[in-house]
Amino acid sequence: MADQHSLFLIKPDGVERNLEQAVVEAAQDAGLTVVCRHRLLLGEEEIVRAWADTRRTEHPLEHLSLDLWYGARPMEMLLVTGPDALTGADRVKSRVRAGYRRGPFTNVLHTPDHLGEFELQLSVFGRGCETCTAVLTTDFGDYSTVPQAYPPGTLLPEEWRDIARLRKLIQPLWDDPDSCFWRPAYPEPFCSEQSVGTADHALYIAASPHQLSFDNLIGAMLTALPGIDFARATELIISALHHRDFTLAVGTAEECGRYRASLMAQGLVTPVRTLDQDTLRRAEQVRSGGLTDFATA
Numbered sequence: 001m002a003d004q005h006s007l008f009l010i011k012p013d014g015v016e017r018n019l020e021q022a023v024v025e026a027a028q029d030a031g032l033t034v035v036c037r038h039r040l041l042l043g044e045e046e047i048v049r050a051w052a053d054t055r056r057t058e059h060p061l062e063h064l065s066l067d068l069w070y071g072a073r074p075m076e077m078l079l080v081t082g083p084d085a086l087t088g089a090d091r092v093k094s095r096v097r098a099g100y101r102r103g104p105f106t107n108v109l110h111t112p113d114h115l116g117e118f119e120l121q122l123s124v125f126g127r128g129c130e131t132c133t134a135v136l137t138t139d140f141g142d143y144s145t146v147p148q149a150y151p152p153g154t155l156l157p158e159e160w161r162d163i164a165r166l167r168k169l170i171q172p173l174w175d176d177p178d179s180c181f182w183r184p185a186y187p188e189p190f191c192s193e194q195s196v197g198t199a200d201h202a203l204y205i206a207a208s209p210h211q212l213s214f215d216n217l218i219g220a221m222l223t224a225l226p227g228i229d230f231a232r233a234t235e236l237i238i239s240a241l242h243h244r245d246f247t248l249a250v251g252t253a254e255e256c257g258r259y260r261a262s263l264m265a266q267g268l269v270t271p272v273r274t275l276d277q278d279t280l281r282r283a284e285q286v287r288s289g290g291l292t293d294f295a296t297a
Contacts, residue, residue, distance in 0.1 A: 003081050005135050006032075006089035006111060007122055009040075012073035014108040019100055020076055023109060026096050027080055030088045036079040036131040042070050042124075050124040052140070053117065053149040054213060060163040061156065061170075062213040068174050069105060077125045079132055086111075086118065103182050104242045105174075120146060153216035154223055154266050160230055169231060180235035187235050190225050190249040197252040200275045203259050204247045205240045205268060212267050224262035225249055250275060 010023055024034055047066050048056055056063040082088055089111040101107040112118040119138045126132025140146060160166065173179040180187060191199055212220070214237065221233035225248075240246040248270065249259055256272045263270045 003083060004085040005079065005081050005122075006085040006118055007125065008078040008080065008089060008092070009110040009121070009125065010076040010078070011106075011108055011110060012070065012075055013102070013106040014100070015074050015076055017100070017108075019096075019108055022100070023078065023092075023096055026092045027078065027089070030082075030092050032080040032082040032085055032088050032092070034078050035081050036126070036129060038077060038129060040075045040077055040125055041072060042075070044071060046124050047071060049140075049143045050121050052143040052146040053120060055148065056163075058155060059150070059213045059215045060161055061166055061215045061218065064163055064166050064170055065105075065214055068171070079122070079126065079135070086113075086115065104238065105181055116147070117149070150211070150213050150216060151267075153212055154219035156215050156219050157222065170234070173234075180238045186243065186247070187239055189247045190228055190232065190236065192226055192251060192255065194226065195251050195255060197254075199250045199252060199255075201251060201253045201256040201272055202247050202275050202277075203249045203251075203256045203263075203270050203272050204245055206245060206271050216267070220263055220266035220268060221248075223266065224259050 008023055008027065010020055014020070014023065027034060042050070044067060047063065047070060051063070051066055054062050080089060090113070093109045093111045096109045097107045112121055116138075119136055120140065122132055123136055123138070123140055126135075155161070173181050176182075189202065217237045217240075218230070218233045221228060221237060222230065225233070236248055240248065248263075249256065251259070253272070260270050260272050
């Protein structure tokens with residue numbers, strides 16, 4: 001098999017913890033060769049271009065998370081080569097995250113999922129570097145015509161599409177070490193105040209929701225769960241990204257069936273089980289240490 005290229009973006013938490021050499025060694029162990037490496041400091045314009053496959057105007061919450069995660073914080077990029085490098089880099093990412101991550105937003109390492117994402121991000125991360133630009137085969141022009149990564153989904157309501165308003169809500173959560181962004185504990189699932197009957201069923205996410213943007217995910221929650229507010233929907237989605245098999249809502253069998261139908265239609269795999277089954281499942285996860293998040297799979 002001919003050699004292929006990929007890249008590692010060592011995130012701010014990885015650089016702050018001096019994990020660069022651990023990433024290099026993991027790459028070498030996987031048969032990949034580092035051919036270029038340099039430090040990065042991304043501003044908003046660079047982030048908009050590097051993630052142009054998710055338009056900021058349509059997915060402002062996704063881009064706000066990128067700003068908070070990557071913006072103006074030192075990172076390091078490694079350009080690597082080797083047989084089936086994209087797949088090899090993805091496996092290295094999983095191993096490094098499993099060994100060093102400390103939460104959903106402190107997981108050390110990013111790699112592109114496919115060749116188009118690799119070229120898009122290298123065009124920004126490697127700008128001005130002869131070694132990096134020599135690898136590129138695509139000219140992205142002004143980045144306005146980059147194909148979008150996410151299928152059309154439920155976008156946020158208009159009042160929550162203002163990134164400045166989103167920042168006022170999200171920034172304090174991001175900065176608070178006890179907030180839903182950082183704590184590894186389960187928040188209580190949603191239960192409608194208008195619920196009638198016994199809340200003896202639970203709705204849970206059974207497969208990774210990473211095929212949707214934050215905006216799609218929270219838009220789906222606001223549509224499906226009557227009366228849930230934006231902050232609560234955000235807390236539940238962040239927790240769902242942190243834990244496998246995460247319980248979103250409880251209610252009667254009929255209520256959970258309605259929630260499920262709406263969320264499934266919007267791309268979330270959300271089975272329903274009885275509350276007794278849900279309680280047993282959570283206890284089993286705690287006993288087995290199985291509170292692993294989707295990001296390390």
